[in-house]
Structures are given as C-alpha cells and as structure tokens.
Amino acid sequence: xxxxxxxxxxxxxxxxxxxxxxxxxxxxxxxxxxxxxxxxxxxxxxxxxxxxxxxxxxxxxxxxxxxxxxxxxxxxxxxxxxxxxxxxxxxxxxxxxxxxxxxxxxxxxxxxxxxxxxxxxxxxxxxxxxxxxxxxxxxxxxxxxxxxxxxxxxxxxxxxxxxxxxxxxxxxxxxxxxxxxxxxxxxxxxxxxxxxxxxxxxxxxxxxxxxxxxxxxxxxxxxxxxxxxxxxxxxxxxxxxxxxxxxxxxxxxxxxxxxxxxxxxxxxxxxxxxxxxxxxxxxxxxxxxxxxxxxxxxxxxxxxxxxxxxxxxxxxxxxxxxxxxxxxxxxxxxxxxxxxxxxxxxxxxxxxxxxxxxxxxxxxxxxxxxxxx
Numbered sequence: 001x002x003x004x005x006x007x008x009x010x011x012x013x014x015x016x017x018x019x020x021x022x023x024x025x026x027x028x029x030x031x032x033x034x035x036x037x038x039x040x041x042x043x044x045x046x047x048x049x050x051x052x053x054x055x056x057x058x059x060x061x062x063x064x065x066x067x068x069x070x071x072x073x074x075x076x077x078x079x080x081x082x083x084x085x086x087x088x089x090x091x092x093x094x095x096x097x098x099x100x101x102x103x104x105x106x107x108x109x110x111x112x113x114x115x116x117x118x119x120x121x122x123x124x125x126x127x128x129x130x131x132x133x134x135x136x137x138x139x140x141x142x143x144x145x146x147x148x149x150x151x152x153x154x155x156x157x158x159x160x161x162x163x164x165x166x167x168x169x170x171x172x173x174x175x176x177x178x179x180x181x182x183x184x185x186x187x188x189x190x191x192x193x194x195x196x197x198x199x200x201x202x203x204x205x206x207x208x209x210x211x212x213x214x215x216x217x218x219x220x221x222x223x224x225x226x227x228x229x230x231x232x233x234x235x236x237x238x239x240x241x242x243x244x245x246x247x248x249x250x251x252x253x254x255x256x257x258x259x260x261x262x263x264x265x266x267x268x269x270x271x272x273x274x275x276x277x278x279x280x281x282x283x284x285x286x287x288x289x290x291x292x293x294x295x296x297x298x299x300x301x302x303x304x305x306x307x308x309x310x311x312x313x314x315x316x317x318x319x320x321x322x323x324x325x326x327x328x329x330x331x332x333x334x335x336x337x338x339x340x341x342x343x344x345x346x347x348x349x350x351x352x353x354x355x356x357x358x359x360x361x362x363x364x365x366x367x368x369x370x371x372x373x
Contacts, residue, residue, distance in 0.1 A: 022093045026130055033129045041129060044213025051209065054137040055144070059156055064148055076149045084246030087142045088239045091135055095238030098131035135238055136216055143169035143249040150257035166212060171248045259296045262351060266344045267304035273311045275330055277302060279341050279366065281316065282327045283348045286362040293352040331369050338370035
C-alpha cells in the first residue's frame, strides 16, 4: 500500500511478503518523520502534513477503474472484505515491530527515569511517530479504497469531503460503538487497557486537523506505556482498530452507495422530475424530522435530476416550510399516469427503515390523489 493497493494475487497474504511491505513502509515513513519538527508533533500539525504525503499521489492512481482492471467481475463486497483483512494484517505486523522497538530502546530508560512518559524519551519519539503515521495512513487509504469500490464520489480537494473521509477512517463521532466492538473482540485480560485506550474526550465538532493529530497521538501512548504487555497490546490494538475502522468505512460507504443507487433509479424512472423532488421532500418532512439517510437521498436526488433532466427548482430550494396544499395543487395540475410519483414516494419513506405513522398517512393520501381514475 505504498502507492497503490496490493494486486489480486497478493491479497490472500504471505507472512514474509507482508512483513517486507510493512518494513518498507516503516522505512519510508521514518524519512517523513525526520522532516517533522518537535512543534509539528506536539501541536498535531504532523497530521495535515501526513494527509498531503499519504493521499495526493495515491488518489491520482487509485480510482474505480484501477480496481476494475485488477478484480474484473468480482463484486465490491468481496474486494472490500479482503482489503479490510489485508489492512488489519499489516497493522498487526507493524504493531509488533513498533512495540519490539519500544521494548528494546525505551524500557531501560523508562526505569531509570522513574516512569517518565515515553514521548519525552528521544529514542521513542521516532518509533512512536512511525507507528502512529503508519496506522493513520493505512486507515485513511483503506477508507478511501472502500469509498472508491462502492463508487461513492469523494473529492479530497473539497474540505467537506476530506473531513468526511477523516471522520469515517477514524470512526469520529462513534467512539462508544467502536469501544464496545473492540472490547468484545479481544481477550478479556486486555479489555481494561483497551477501554483506557478509548477513554477521553471524543472528537465531535472540531474540524481542525491539529486537533485530530493530537487525538491520534494521545490514543497511541498507551501502547508503549505498559512495557510488560506492550507487544501483544500493540498488535491487538493495531489489528482490531484497523479492522473496526474498515468495517465502519464499509458500513458508511455501502449505505451511501445504497442511497445513491436508490436516487439513480428514481431519477431514471421518473416522468415527472420536478414533481418528484416536491413529493420526495414532502414525504421526508412528514414526521417533522430529517434523518441522515433522508438528507443524503435528497442531496443525490436533486443532483441526479439536475444532471439527467436538466431540472433545477429554485422555488423548492428556497422553501422553509412545505405546504401540503402546494403539493396537492401540483399533483392535481399534472395530467396522465402518476404511478412513477407514487412508487418514488414509497421508496423515499423506506430509505431510513420503518415507515412512520405520519409518513403512512401522507403516502395514503398521495396514492389516492395520484392513482385517480
């Protein structure tokens, strides 16, 4: 994963080959770390620099066509599953190498220094940063690969898309879910340590890269703070945090792909694209709240109607509260078969799961008005 994902022949894994790849990447990242200042590390600015280092050339080479050429005919789910397993394997190998370096170079100093923080020991700084940078880059690229495989558009020159990738790669805003997942998956003796690893303030609103950098740095200190379990803990944490990050990316981007697919089908089948947008928004607002999946559907539906039908409804875009009378008038003004509108409304109502009572009421009246004889 130095410049592009492993090819299909390598995806099943070979211990010697995998170790060689990991060692090469560690050597490359060591050179990157040497170019950082102490202030870069302490402030968290290393993360912004790693983003540029890790993703710029990678995204130029890796796109959906790249994967198609290597895994032609293989469903996205199968490739994603193998990519996640491969990344977690690399992470475990790297954890062992890093923890071994901590043990060899730092433990004696820790003892003589009365348990000083490893981050204050010069010999540990590079080792720790290589470890952090390796897992950070691995999880960023894994999340990006998953998005590409599910054909979810990401423009990393767009700050919002970049922040979305960061959130997904490091499961930001889902700390509790990840914590429970990790502690369930690892040996019981290590669970208290892993709970400590995930304790602390969860990133929720801070969209600044230095904050993310400090967060990632602090999470990794525990791996070298307890020498007796350093190697097994580092291996377990690296493996399972990467595995869970990959599964989280799969859940997020697969769901978005599902919503995009739904929006594409609705736009393609629609004979009344402008009315489609009004009815979709009317159904979404039926219960006076908007779920993430509903907002995602509406965003892609507006985009696809614009691209496919050249329809841009400024009146709808400027709307604050949608008036049912306005929707019914628009339906009554449309002649002919409106079964496509009814079908679309049914799909909108189920995009986020079970249909609510208010949505059912809207659908019932909509059906009566559209399927007129």
